[in-house]
Amino acid sequence: MDRPHWSVPLALVWVSSFFLHFAWEMWQVVFYEGMATASHAAAIWICTKATFGDANIALAAYLAAALSVCSIDWVRTPTGTPLFFYLAAGLLITVLFEYLATEVLGRWEYNEQMPTLPLLGTGLLPLAQWIVVPLVSLYATRLMYFGFLPMREYAANKPA
Structure with a gap:
């Protein structure tokens, strides 16, 4: 099989991450202060902006894994x-951004329904x-x- 251009996996990771993160962001709006009373358009816009950040974090995490x-x-x-590097990079960046956004910059805040980590206060x-x-x-x-x-061929030929 010929190897596709190096940008193909990066684009696919970004696009798939964007749509999946958008769905997650929309699902969790009820756990953020003020989102339940925001207009539909405002909630979509806020979630879209957050999703762009999520997709970029996913791309950075993918690149960290590629370097490894x-x-x-x-x-x-x-x-x-x-x-490991993919998940660790994404988690580390998320903890850092959530801490900065909620504790330092005040860009958003969790409501009482959001379970949080005891020390950092990062949402679970x-x-x-x-x-x-x-x-x-x-x-x-x-x-x-x-x-x-x-994928089927890989799964069939993968050593146990």
Whole structure:
């Protein structure tokens, strides 16, 4: 199989992340102060802006994972090392951004329904977002990048 351009996995990760993160952002609006009373258009705009940030974080995390294994298309055969770096980078950036936004800059705040980490006060839903969405996004990226057949062949030939 010819190798596609290096930008293909990056674009697929960004696009799949964007749509999946947007769905998550819309789902969790009830856990943020003032979002329940915001107009529909305002909530969509706020979630869209947050989603652009999420997709960019996903791209940065993907690149961190690529650096860890010196391969831009590591999603072809994801192993423990790039998966660790992918998830760790996304989680680390999220904790940092959530702390800055809620505690330092006051850009948004959680309401009483948001479960938080005891020490940092970071919301557990944004943390869960950076475990669930990246894994689903990687799976979607693999499907779009390699299709169903190469994945079946890989699964059938993978050593146990």
